Amino acid sequence: MNPSSPIPSPRRTDLPWWRIPHVVFVPALLLLGVVATSTMVVISSMDQDPLLDKAVYERELKAAQELQGQARIDALMAAQPAQQGRNHAASPVVPAAK
Numbered sequence: 001m002n003p004s005s006p007i008p009s010p011r012r013t014d015l016p017w018w019r020i021p022h023v024v025f026v027p028a029l030l031l032l033g034v035v036a037t038s039t040m041v042v043i044s045s046m047d048q049d050p051l052l053d054k055a056v057y058e059r060e061l062k063a064a065q066e067l068q069g070q071a072r073i074d075a076l077m078a079a080q081p082a083q084q085g086r087n088h089a090a091s092p093v094v095p096a097a098k
Contacts, residue, residue, distance in 0.1 A: 017023050057079070064075030 061076075061079045064072060064079050067075055
């Protein structure tokens with residue numbers, strides 16, 4: 001009997017580590033995550049909503065309450081806090097001033 005010689009498999013020992021796709025894939029994903037996170041932080045910090053000053057809000061609310069007719073309704077609707085405006089967006093009812 002003549003034993004058959006096994007076929008030698010190609011080895012990748014001659015390639016440097018950066019040429020093997022699986023080795024490069026892990027650091028590339030980590031770098032992509034860092035870049036994506038940094039991009040999201042920059043985008044979100046560039047377009048921040050301004051903080052409201054309570055004194056300015058109260059002054060505008062008082063001026064809106066001194067108006068008459070449709071101008072008063074429009075001014076009071078614009079001066080509503082976000083929570084009220086969102087909850088009553090479909091109804092044009094303005095809450096009574098306290």
